[in-house]
Amino acid sequence: MPLCPATVARLTDLLRQGATDRAAARELGVDRSTVGRHRARLGIERAPKPPATTRSTLTVEEKCTSFLRPVEAGHMEWTGRRTKSSSTPVFTHHERTYTARTVAFRIAKGRAPEGYVTAECDHEGCVAPEHMEDEPGRTRVRAALAIITGQETERPECARGHRTAEHRRYLPDGSPYCGACQSAAKAAQRAREKAEAGR
Numbered sequence: 764m765p766l767c768p769a770t771v772a773r774l775t776d777l778l779r780q781g782a783t784d785r786a787a788a789r790e791l792g793v794d795r796s797t798v799g800r801h802r803a804r805l806g807i808e809r810a811p812k813p814p815a816t817t818r819s820t821l822t823v824e825e826k827c828t829s830f831l832r833p834v835e836a837g838h839m840e841w842t843g844r845r846t847k848s849s850s851t852p853v854f855t856h857h858e859r860t861y862t863a864r865t866v867a868f869r870i871a872k873g874r875a876p877e878g879y880v881t882a883e884c885d886h887e888g889c890v891a892p893e894h895m896e897d898e899p900g901r902t903r904v905r906a907a908l909a910i911i912t913g914q915e916t917e918r919p920e921c922a923r924g925h926r927t928a929e930h931r932r933y934l935p936d937g938s939p940y941c942g943a944c945q946s947a948a949k950a951a952q953r954a955r956e957k958a959e960a961g962r
Contacts (some may be wrong), residue, residue: 766793766801773847774798778807786858790846795944798903826856827866831890838894852890868895905933912937 766774770791777787784798791798802809821829830843830852841852843862852863864880871892878898882889896904909915916936920926921941932942 767795769847771801774801775805776847778802778805782855783785784809785859786860787853790853790860821856823856823861824870827861827863828852830854830863831867834886836886838884838889839891840888841890852888863890864895866893867895871895872897904931905935905937908937909933909939910937910938914938951958 770793772862774787774791774793774877775872775904777790778798778801782790784795786791787798788795829848831839833843834840843852843854843863853860855861862880863883865876867890868876868880872895876895876897880895880897881901882891882894882902883896883904884891884894886894907917916927919929923929923941923944925941925943927939927941930941930943931939931944932945933939
């Protein structure tokens with residue numbers, strides 16, 4: 764299957780930046796042979812693999828930290844690479860791609876996150892390890908805010924019958940919503956968009 768123009772453009776960028784076939788294939792979700800054929804068409808030589816003795820001795824956490832730049836009020840900005848599609852901060856370490864917020868969370872909490880990681884602060888794009896929360900942490904923080912602001916309810920179910928103990932989620936301002944209802948609404952929206960695109 765031919766690659767879409769956006770994928771070809773991103774692959775070209777990655778190869779010109781010196782990405783290996785493996786790293787480019789992993790980031791774009793294509794196989795290495797496709798990357799190799801594209802590299803050959805562009806005439807870009809493979810970067811020689813550095814000897815084991817000269818490879819970076821930085822840990823994943825140290826490499827992540829090297830791309831963090833302190834700004835005001837304890838926030839940090841990302842100075843490294845971002846994905847083209849969603850502008851997610853990412854970096855490569857020993858040919859494996861990592862998301863910066865996941866590693867930043869691990870730096871602060873000493874464990875792998877559960878679910879996706881977000882910055883629970885008011886600075887857009889912040890990657891300060893201390894400001895990262897995974898899904899359980901984010902839910903605890905926002906649930907406390909809901910109680911403080913009087914938005915928490917004692918209802919055992921949402922209007923469509925989903926149990927709140929299992930499906931309740933919170934917006935950054937503490938407003939509660941049903942995660943199951945939101946997922947259903949997103950799925951319905953995707954189905955509508957797909958149907959409209961097929962007309």
